[in-house]
Amino acid sequence: MATEYPDRYTGPTVAEIGEHATIRAILDAAPSHRNGDDAAVLPMPNPNTRTVVTTDMLVEGRHFRLDWSRAAEIGHKAVVQNFADIEAMGARPVAVVLALSAPGHTPVDFITELARGIGERVADYSADLAGGDLTGGEHLVVSVSAIGHLGGSMPALTLDGARPGQAVVAAGRIGYSAAGLALLRRYGRDDVPAEFTELVRAHLIPATAPGRGVIARAAGASSMTDNSDGLITDLETLARRSGVGIDLAGVAIAPDELLTAAGRHLGIDPWTWVLTGGEDHTLMGTTSKDAPSGFRVIGAVHRNRPGTGPAVTVDSEPPAHSTGWDSFPRRVPSP
Known part of the structure:
Protein backbone atom coordinates (compact mmCIF):
# COMPACT_ATOMS: atom_id res chain seq x y z
CA MET A 1 0.00 0.00 0.00
CA ALA A 2 1.43 3.38 -1.03
CA THR A 3 2.36 5.90 1.64
CA GLU A 4 -0.36 8.54 2.03
CA TYR A 5 0.59 11.85 3.62
CA PRO A 6 -1.91 14.05 5.49
CA ASP A 7 -3.13 17.18 3.71
CA ARG A 8 -1.26 19.45 6.14
CA TYR A 9 1.95 18.71 4.20
CA THR A 10 1.75 20.86 1.07
CA GLY A 11 4.15 22.21 -1.52
CA PRO A 12 6.62 20.36 -3.75
CA THR A 13 7.61 16.73 -3.32
CA VAL A 14 11.10 15.28 -3.08
CA ALA A 15 10.75 13.96 -6.63
CA GLU A 16 9.95 17.46 -7.87
CA ILE A 17 12.92 19.23 -6.28
CA GLY A 18 15.41 16.32 -6.34
CA GLU A 19 17.76 14.68 -3.86
CA HIS A 20 20.30 17.50 -3.44
CA ALA A 21 17.69 20.19 -2.83
CA THR A 22 15.98 17.91 -0.30
CA ILE A 23 19.27 17.39 1.51
CA ARG A 24 19.78 21.15 1.62
CA ALA A 25 16.31 21.48 3.14
CA ILE A 26 17.28 18.96 5.84
CA LEU A 27 20.46 20.90 6.59
CA ASP A 28 18.46 24.10 6.92
CA ALA A 29 15.95 22.45 9.25
CA ALA A 30 18.60 20.88 11.54
CA PRO A 31 21.80 22.91 11.08
CA SER A 32 25.11 21.53 12.32
CA HIS A 33 28.68 22.45 11.44
CA ARG A 34 29.43 18.70 11.31
CA ASN A 35 26.71 17.90 8.77
CA GLY A 36 26.99 18.41 5.02
CA ASP A 37 30.35 16.93 4.05
CA ASP A 38 31.22 13.43 2.80
CA ALA A 39 31.32 12.22 6.39
CA ALA A 40 31.02 13.72 9.85
CA VAL A 41 34.21 14.39 11.80
CA LEU A 42 33.62 14.07 15.55
CA PRO A 43 36.09 15.42 18.10
CA MET A 44 38.32 12.99 19.97
CA PRO A 45 36.76 12.13 23.31
CA ASN A 46 38.68 12.79 26.48
CA PRO A 47 41.43 10.32 27.46
CA ASN A 48 40.15 7.04 28.88
CA THR A 49 36.83 7.48 27.05
CA ARG A 50 35.17 4.87 24.84
CA THR A 51 32.72 5.30 21.96
CA VAL A 52 29.23 3.75 22.14
CA VAL A 53 27.15 3.19 18.99
CA THR A 54 23.56 2.00 18.46
CA THR A 55 20.95 2.05 15.69
CA ASP A 56 17.19 1.66 15.33
CA MET A 57 14.67 1.84 12.50
CA LEU A 58 11.11 3.14 12.42
CA VAL A 59 8.99 1.72 9.61
CA GLU A 60 5.73 3.37 8.62
CA GLY A 61 2.73 1.23 9.51
CA ARG A 62 4.76 -0.80 11.99
CA HIS A 63 6.35 1.72 14.32
CA PHE A 64 4.30 4.82 13.50
CA ARG A 65 1.21 5.88 11.56
CA LEU A 66 0.97 9.10 9.61
CA ASP A 67 -2.66 9.63 10.63
CA TRP A 68 -1.49 9.68 14.26
CA SER A 69 2.02 11.14 14.23
CA ARG A 70 3.31 14.49 13.01
CA ALA A 71 6.66 14.36 11.22
CA ALA A 72 8.42 16.22 14.06
CA GLU A 73 7.07 13.69 16.56
CA ILE A 74 8.51 10.83 14.53
CA GLY A 75 11.85 12.62 14.64
CA HIS A 76 11.64 13.04 18.40
CA LYS A 77 10.73 9.37 18.84
CA ALA A 78 13.60 8.17 16.64
CA VAL A 79 16.11 10.11 18.73
CA VAL A 80 14.72 9.07 22.12
CA GLN A 81 14.70 5.35 21.38
CA ASN A 82 18.35 5.53 20.30
CA PHE A 83 19.56 7.86 23.02
CA ALA A 84 17.86 5.68 25.65
CA ASP A 85 20.09 2.81 24.51
CA ILE A 86 23.16 5.05 24.80
CA GLU A 87 22.09 6.20 28.27
CA ALA A 88 21.38 2.60 29.33
CA MET A 89 25.10 1.92 28.90
CA GLY A 90 25.87 4.82 31.22
CA ALA A 91 27.14 6.91 28.31
CA ARG A 92 26.46 10.45 27.07
CA PRO A 93 24.88 10.85 23.60
CA VAL A 94 26.84 13.20 21.33
CA ALA A 95 25.47 12.80 17.78
CA VAL A 96 23.08 11.00 15.46
CA VAL A 97 23.11 10.20 11.75
CA LEU A 98 19.90 9.78 9.79
CA ALA A 99 19.21 7.34 6.95
CA LEU A 100 15.88 8.04 5.28
CA SER A 101 14.05 6.06 2.60
CA ALA A 102 11.02 7.91 1.21
CA PRO A 103 8.68 7.61 -1.79
CA GLY A 104 9.08 10.26 -4.49
CA HIS A 105 5.71 11.80 -3.68
CA THR A 106 6.82 12.64 -0.13
CA PRO A 107 6.26 16.38 0.50
CA VAL A 108 9.43 18.29 1.25
CA ASP A 109 7.52 19.91 4.14
CA PHE A 110 7.31 16.48 5.77
CA ILE A 111 11.05 15.87 5.41
CA THR A 112 12.01 19.26 6.85
CA GLU A 113 9.60 18.87 9.77
CA LEU A 114 11.08 15.43 10.49
CA ALA A 115 14.59 16.88 10.47
CA ARG A 116 13.49 19.76 12.69
CA GLY A 117 12.06 17.29 15.21
CA ILE A 118 15.34 15.38 15.25
CA GLY A 119 17.28 18.62 15.66
CA GLU A 120 15.09 19.78 18.54
CA ARG A 121 15.44 16.52 20.45
CA VAL A 122 19.20 16.10 20.00
CA ALA A 123 19.65 19.69 21.19
CA ASP A 124 18.11 18.65 24.53
CA TYR A 125 21.16 16.41 24.96
CA SER A 126 23.66 18.98 23.63
CA ALA A 127 24.15 16.65 20.66
CA ASP A 128 23.47 17.22 16.96
CA LEU A 129 22.46 15.64 13.66
CA ALA A 130 25.85 14.93 12.10
CA GLY A 131 24.94 13.45 8.70
CA GLY A 132 23.11 10.65 6.96
CA ASP A 133 21.70 9.37 3.69
CA LEU A 134 18.57 9.87 1.59
CA THR A 135 17.18 7.37 -0.90
CA GLY A 136 13.94 6.65 -2.69
CA GLY A 137 11.78 3.69 -1.74
CA GLU A 138 8.25 2.37 -1.77
CA HIS A 139 7.72 2.96 1.94
CA LEU A 140 8.79 5.54 4.50
CA VAL A 141 11.62 4.21 6.69
CA VAL A 142 13.47 6.33 9.25
CA SER A 143 16.75 4.86 10.52
CA VAL A 144 18.78 6.68 13.14
CA SER A 145 22.21 5.70 14.45
CA ALA A 146 23.43 7.31 17.65
CA ILE A 147 26.95 7.85 18.94
CA GLY A 148 27.84 8.34 22.59
CA HIS A 149 30.88 8.68 24.85
CA LEU A 150 31.55 6.52 27.90
CA GLY A 151 33.92 8.40 30.17
CA GLY A 152 36.26 7.11 32.83
CA SER A 153 37.50 3.64 33.70
CA MET A 154 34.33 2.26 35.31
CA PRO A 155 32.66 -0.52 33.32
CA ALA A 156 29.69 0.16 31.09
CA LEU A 157 26.23 -0.64 32.45
CA THR A 158 25.80 -3.93 30.61
CA LEU A 159 23.04 -6.51 30.95
CA ASP A 160 25.20 -9.01 32.85
CA GLY A 161 26.05 -6.85 35.87
CA ALA A 162 23.11 -7.56 38.21
CA ARG A 163 23.98 -9.34 41.46
CA PRO A 164 21.87 -10.95 44.22
CA GLY A 165 21.07 -8.55 47.03
CA GLN A 166 20.93 -5.47 44.82
CA ASP A 315 5.50 -9.93 44.82
CA SER A 316 7.14 -13.39 44.50
CA GLU A 317 4.46 -14.61 42.09
CA PRO A 318 4.61 -15.11 38.30
CA PRO A 319 3.46 -11.89 36.57
CA ALA A 320 -0.16 -11.81 35.44
CA HIS A 321 1.00 -10.66 31.99
CA SER A 322 4.42 -11.32 30.52
CA THR A 323 4.39 -10.90 26.75
CA GLY A 324 6.16 -8.00 25.08
CA TRP A 325 7.09 -6.59 21.69
CA ASP A 326 8.65 -9.06 19.25
CA SER A 327 9.44 -8.06 15.66
CA PHE A 328 9.16 -11.69 14.60
CA PRO A 329 6.70 -13.47 16.91
CA ARG A 330 6.90 -17.23 16.69
CA ARG A 331 4.19 -18.97 14.77
CA VAL A 332 3.02 -22.36 15.91
CA PRO A 333 2.63 -24.67 12.90
CA SER A 334 -0.84 -26.09 12.33
CA PRO A 335 -1.10 -29.80 13.23
Missing part, protein backbone atom coordinates in the same frame (compact mmCIF):
# COMPACT_ATOMS: atom_id res chain seq x y z
CA ALA A 167 17.95 -3.16 44.39
CA VAL A 168 16.18 -2.75 41.05
CA VAL A 169 15.71 0.94 40.24
CA ALA A 170 13.85 2.83 37.51
CA ALA A 171 13.73 6.40 36.17
CA GLY A 172 10.60 7.29 34.23
CA ARG A 173 7.02 6.19 33.80
CA ILE A 174 5.97 2.62 33.05
CA GLY A 175 2.90 1.74 30.97
CA TYR A 176 2.06 5.21 29.68
CA SER A 177 3.10 4.59 26.06
CA ALA A 178 1.11 1.36 25.83
CA ALA A 179 -1.96 3.07 27.27
CA GLY A 180 -1.57 5.87 24.72
CA LEU A 181 -1.39 3.33 21.91
CA ALA A 182 -4.58 1.66 23.13
CA LEU A 183 -6.35 5.02 23.13
CA LEU A 184 -5.13 5.83 19.62
CA ARG A 185 -6.36 2.48 18.37
CA ARG A 186 -9.79 3.15 19.87
CA TYR A 187 -10.24 6.82 18.93
CA GLY A 188 -7.58 7.92 16.48
CA ARG A 189 -5.63 11.05 17.32
CA ASP A 190 -8.31 13.72 17.15
CA ASP A 191 -11.06 12.12 19.26
CA VAL A 192 -9.15 10.92 22.34
CA PRO A 193 -10.84 12.26 25.51
CA ALA A 194 -8.93 15.29 26.79
CA GLU A 195 -8.19 13.73 30.19
CA PHE A 196 -6.00 11.13 28.49
CA THR A 197 -3.92 13.49 26.34
CA GLU A 198 -0.84 12.87 28.49
CA LEU A 199 -0.97 9.14 27.73
CA VAL A 200 -1.27 9.70 23.99
CA ARG A 201 1.63 12.12 24.10
CA ALA A 202 3.72 9.51 25.94
CA HIS A 203 3.29 7.17 22.99
CA LEU A 204 3.75 9.71 20.20
CA ILE A 205 6.59 11.67 21.82
CA PRO A 206 8.27 9.53 24.51
CA ALA A 207 10.54 11.59 26.73
CA THR A 208 13.50 10.74 28.90
CA ALA A 209 15.49 13.00 31.22
CA PRO A 210 18.93 13.54 29.64
CA GLY A 211 21.88 12.37 31.71
CA ARG A 212 20.15 9.80 33.92
CA GLY A 213 22.31 6.94 32.66
CA VAL A 214 25.52 8.86 33.33
CA ILE A 215 24.26 9.73 36.82
CA ALA A 216 23.38 6.10 37.56
CA ARG A 217 26.81 4.85 36.45
CA ALA A 218 28.59 7.51 38.52
CA ALA A 219 26.44 6.56 41.53
CA GLY A 220 27.49 2.91 41.34
CA ALA A 221 24.81 1.15 39.29
CA SER A 222 26.03 -2.22 37.98
CA SER A 223 23.63 -2.94 35.10
CA MET A 224 20.98 -1.13 33.10
CA THR A 225 18.51 -1.44 30.25
CA ASP A 226 15.56 0.61 28.99
CA ASN A 227 11.91 -0.34 28.77
CA SER A 228 11.53 -0.62 25.00
CA ASP A 229 9.92 -4.06 24.50
CA GLY A 230 8.00 -4.36 27.78
CA LEU A 231 8.82 -4.29 31.49
CA ILE A 232 8.84 -8.06 32.04
CA THR A 233 10.49 -8.83 28.69
CA ASP A 234 13.33 -6.35 29.18
CA LEU A 235 13.97 -7.27 32.81
CA GLU A 236 13.87 -10.98 31.92
CA THR A 237 16.66 -10.34 29.43
CA LEU A 238 18.70 -8.55 32.09
CA ALA A 239 18.03 -11.27 34.69
CA ARG A 240 18.93 -14.15 32.38
CA ARG A 241 22.07 -12.45 31.11
CA SER A 242 23.13 -11.86 34.73
CA GLY A 243 22.09 -15.33 35.93
CA VAL A 244 19.82 -13.93 38.64
CA GLY A 245 16.15 -13.52 39.47
CA ILE A 246 14.26 -10.26 39.89
CA ASP A 247 11.27 -9.73 42.15
CA LEU A 248 9.31 -6.54 41.51
CA ALA A 249 7.31 -4.85 44.25
CA GLY A 250 3.70 -4.58 43.11
CA VAL A 251 3.14 -1.38 45.06
CA ALA A 252 6.11 0.26 43.32
CA ILE A 253 4.92 -0.45 39.78
CA ALA A 254 1.14 -0.40 40.30
CA PRO A 255 -0.89 1.58 37.72
CA ASP A 256 -1.37 5.17 38.85
CA GLU A 257 -4.68 7.03 38.84
CA LEU A 258 -4.40 8.07 35.18
CA LEU A 259 -3.62 4.55 33.96
CA THR A 260 -6.39 3.14 36.14
CA ALA A 261 -8.90 5.65 34.75
CA ALA A 262 -7.87 4.87 31.17
CA GLY A 263 -8.15 1.15 31.84
CA ARG A 264 -11.63 1.59 33.27
CA HIS A 265 -12.61 3.77 30.29
CA LEU A 266 -11.38 1.24 27.70
CA GLY A 267 -12.28 -1.91 29.60
CA ILE A 268 -8.63 -3.01 29.71
CA ASP A 269 -6.66 -4.18 32.74
CA PRO A 270 -4.04 -1.40 33.19
CA TRP A 271 -1.59 -3.97 34.55
CA THR A 272 -1.30 -5.20 30.95
CA TRP A 273 0.22 -1.84 29.98
CA VAL A 274 2.57 -1.78 32.96
CA LEU A 275 3.88 -5.33 32.59
CA THR A 276 3.96 -5.77 28.82
CA GLY A 277 3.87 -2.30 27.25
CA GLY A 278 7.09 -0.97 25.80
CA GLU A 279 8.37 2.26 24.28
CA ASP A 280 8.36 4.20 27.55
CA HIS A 281 12.18 4.03 27.35
CA THR A 282 12.30 4.18 31.12
CA LEU A 283 15.81 3.39 32.38
CA MET A 284 15.91 0.33 34.66
CA GLY A 285 19.00 -0.86 36.48
CA THR A 286 20.46 -2.52 39.53
CA THR A 287 22.58 -1.13 42.35
CA SER A 288 23.99 -2.06 45.75
CA LYS A 289 23.75 1.56 46.85
CA ASP A 290 20.96 4.07 47.31
CA ALA A 291 18.80 4.79 44.27
CA PRO A 292 20.60 7.34 42.06
CA SER A 293 19.10 10.80 41.69
CA GLY A 294 15.91 10.63 39.62
CA PHE A 295 15.49 6.86 40.19
CA ARG A 296 13.17 4.94 42.50
CA VAL A 297 13.38 1.39 43.87
CA ILE A 298 10.94 -1.00 42.17
CA GLY A 299 12.25 -4.42 43.24
CA ALA A 300 15.15 -6.60 44.30
CA VAL A 301 17.64 -9.02 42.75
CA HIS A 302 17.91 -12.54 44.17
CA ARG A 303 19.58 -15.84 43.37
CA ASN A 304 17.74 -17.90 40.80
CA ARG A 305 18.83 -21.28 39.50
CA PRO A 306 18.02 -21.79 35.80
CA GLY A 307 14.83 -23.76 35.28
CA THR A 308 13.51 -23.27 38.81
CA GLY A 309 10.94 -20.59 38.03
CA PRO A 310 10.35 -17.34 36.16
CA ALA A 311 13.29 -14.96 35.94
CA VAL A 312 11.03 -12.05 36.92
CA THR A 313 8.24 -12.17 39.49
CA VAL A 314 5.89 -9.62 41.04
